[in-house]
C-alpha cells in the first residue's frame with residue numbers, strides 16, 4: 058500500500074510545483090522525501106494560504122536535485138508528480154492537520170494517507186481551529202480523527218513512536234535525557250553511555266537513509282539503536298561489547314574496506330577515569346596525561362580516515378580532565394591529532410548532565426577548593442578531505458555584511 062507525505066509550499070513557490078511537475082523540500086524533510094517510492098501519495102500544504110491540496114501520486118522515487126535548477130537549489134530533496142492528478146483543496150488546513158495529529162514532513166501510514174484523501178474528496182468542512190471551539194462528534198473531521206485514533210490504537214502506535222530529539226542549530230548542545238522514543242537507545246546504566254541525541258543529530262545532518270554508519274567503540278550500542286530507527290545501515294564494534302549486535306574488535310584495526318563508510322562516530326574513553334572492562338587493550342587503561350593515550354587514539358583516527366569515503370564526516374566526543382590539581386586539555390589535544398588527518402568542520406560544546414560529580418557536595422567542593430567541575434564535552438566534527446570540498450584559501454572571498462554600531466539608533 059502506498060505511503061503518504063505532506064510537503065510544504067508558499068504563495069511564492071506553489072505555481073512552480075505544478076509547472077515543473079515537482080515537489081521540493083529542504084534538509085528538514087530529507088529523510089521522508091528520500092523514502093518516497095513511485096505511486097506513493099503526496100499532499101501540498103501552502104503555509105501562506107493555509108490550504109492543503111492533493112492527492113498527488115509520486116511519479117518518481119524521491120531524490121536529490123532531480124531538477125537541479127529548480128528553486129535555485131533551495132529545495133534540493135525532490136520528487137516528481139503528475140500535476141494533472143485529481144486535485145482538490147481544503148481550507149484551514151493547519152487546524153485540520155493538528156486536530157488529526159498528522160504533521161507535514163513525516164512519512165504517513167497508509168491509513169493516515171487514506172483518511173487525508175477522503176477528507177480532500179469530501180472537500181473538508183470549513184473547520185477553523187481546534188483550540189477555541191468545541192467540535193461536535195458529527196463533524197466529518199472529528200469522525201476522521203476518531204477513526205485515526207482507533208487505527209493507531211489497534212496498531213499500538215503512540216506519540217512515543219514519533220518522539221525525536223530536536224535538531225540542534227547552534228554549537229551549544231543540550232538535552233533533557235540520555236534516550237528518547239519508545240525503545241531504549243543503548244543502556245543508560247552503562248558507564249560512559251552516550252546521550253543518544255548526539256548520534257541522532259549527526260546522522261540527520263550528515264547522512265541519508267541507507268547510508269553506512271560505523272562506531273568503532275560502540276559500548277552498549279547507542280549508535281546501533283539510533284541508526285536502525287532512522288533507516289541507516291550500521292556496524293558497531295567494541296573491545297568488550299555490551300550489546301548483542303556489537304562486534305568484538307580493537308578500534309586500531311577496523312575490518313572494513315577503504316572508502317566504504319558514510320559516517321564514523323566515536324565516543325572514546327577520555328583517559329583512565331572510568332573502568333569500562335578488564336581488557337588490557339582498552340584505551341580506558343591509559344592516562345590522558347601521557348602522550349601514549351593520544352598516540353594510540355591517533356591509530357584509530359588513521360583507520361577512521363581509511364574507511365571513510367572522501368568528503369564524509371567523523372564525529373568524536375571527548376572531555377577534558379582535571380584530577381589532583383592538574384588540568385589536561387584532552388579535547389584540544391585530540392583535535393590537534395584529528396586535524397593531522399582531517400579537515401576541521403566545527404566544534405560543538407555538549408552540556409554534561411548525568412555526571413556522578415553533579416551533586417551538591419561536589420559543587421560545594423569545587424567552590425571551596427577553587428577548581429571547576431567539567432560542565433561540557435567537545436564534539437569534534439571533521440571531514441575526510443575530498444578534491445571537491447577543499448577550496449584553496451586564495452579562491453575564497455568572504456563578503457561580510459558589516460553592522461555599523463556607531464550609526465545605530467540610540468547610540
Ligand SMILES: C[S@@+](CC[C@H](N)C(=O)[O-])C[C@H]1O[C@@H](n2cnc3c(N)ncnc32)[C@H](O)[C@@H]1O
Nearest residue numbers: 249250251274275276277279296307308339340
Ligand atoms: C565512552 S564508551 C562508549 C559508549 C557508547 N557510545 C555507548 O553509548 O554505550 C567508550 C568505549 O570504548 C571502548 N574501547 C576502549 N578501548 C577500545 C579499543 N581498543 N577498541 C575498541 N573499543 C574500545 C570501551 O570498551 C567503551 O565501551
